[in-house]
Amino acid sequence: MTMTTIPGSTRAAVLHGPEDLRIERVPVPPPGPGEVLVAVDAVGVCGSDMHYFADGRNGGNVLRQPTVLGHEASGVITAAGEEVRLPIGARVAIEPAIGCGDCPTCRSGRYNLCPAGTCFGSPPTDGTIAEHVVAPARAVHRLPEEIDTELGALIEPLAVAVWAARRAGIRFGHRVLVTGAGPIGILVAQVARAAGAAEVVVTDVNDDRLGKAAELGATATVNTATHTLGLTAMDRLVECSGHPGALWQGIQALGPGARATVVGQAPPAVDGLPLAYLQRWEIDLSTAFRYANAFPAAIALASSGRVDLAGLVTGRFPLDQTAVALRAPGRDPRHLKVVIRPAA
Structure with a gap:
């Protein structure tokens, strides 16, 4: 020893x-x-x-x-x-x-x-x-x-965001909608930009958090408590709020062949899943749980300055x-x- x-x-x-x-x-x-x-x-x-x-x-x-x-x-x-x-x-x-x-x-x-x-x-x-x-x-x-050693504690939530982006299949040129501007949502937005997303829109009901999302890389923000989302043909939805309403609203903003990925902790069962809508437009619904082999990528993103x-x-x-x-x-x-x- x-x-x-x-x-x-x-x-x-x-x-x-x-x-x-x-x-x-x-x-x-x-x-x-x-x-x-x-x-x-x-x-x-x-x-x-x-x-x-x-x-x-x-x-x-x-x-x-x-x-x-x-x-x-x-x-x-x-x-x-x-x-x-x-x-x-x-x-x-x-x-x-x-x-x-x-x-x-x-x-x-x-x-x-x-x-x-x-x-x-x-x-x-x-x-x-x-x-x-x-x-x-x-x-x-x-x-x-x-x-910095203190910031090393944030590698774990950044790994969650890296895994979410992998599960969502975010690629160069994608238009990405992130619902929820908490730490995970803001980190997902940064990872999406680092992955080459052309547009990253973040929604929340808290203007302070939306301001931080804009400061850290979101191309646009929407307070869904005071404004209509008004988006169409988005390629990817990453749901980070844990609220079913945000997931349903986000799905409606997706285009044909898009993908919705649930990251925020979901309730045990959710009624109202728009299954027919998902099927009609072949929208994939996926989930993300923690991460696997994501810490090295998270450390690389943080050390390069691509994620703040x-x-x-x-x-x-x-x-x-x-x-x-x-x-x-x-x-x-x-x-x-x-x-x-x-x-x-």
Whole structure:
């Protein structure tokens, strides 16, 4: 084992129930073969973290035991187990969703769909809002000099956007509609432009977020609460809001042979799917779940400057104020990406 000092425990944000988050010391196991110990520099707050904190659940997954939250993380390797080639001191982004690596799904490359897969911060798997985290070496990615360690925490949501663009099949010259100007929607818009889209229109009901989308690369924005969408013959729809109404409205803006891709967390069942309309115009309906093999592309996009991560960060909080950080986006809709700094 290669190491510096390995702490026996670490401070972490542990969720015990809705609105019951406690900063506690939790054990830190020494990294085993193929594992690394990461001193966490930054953790981005995701909508799933906010749902667990507010309701004790996210979609169908329910909090049943105290669990450390967080999955968008970056930091520095401080110890490594056997069979690890990464050096001590390497700055890394952590890929939180881990497949078993052995099942047919993982072997096919679709490890994001692994039936036995786990994800940091998805109960009961402890997450990354902690001073130290042990992670598989295969799940950490070195950050180049061009990416600040704090911004490395945003590689995870950028990987979501990269995977969404791949699933949508966005190509050079496409006209792309992105519904939802949250962090994922704005990142999808940037990735679409980087992929060669000729036009990227972003919709939302929040003018502040639409202004940020325009600042970061959208060719046009529409506030659908105050304006008619008024689009036709779009090639691709990437739905990032999680609202069925936005999906239906977006589908109506697509042209023949187009594709709609659902990225925002969908409800368990949705009535009113315009199946006859999709069939008449051969519009493909696809979905995207997390990502597979998308971190390298996300890092390349960020390091080249083709995607702006710094423009998304709207708040920073120390570990002791994790609960405040989790409430912040709901209390101030101008927030985009709030970052927790465990070492601060």
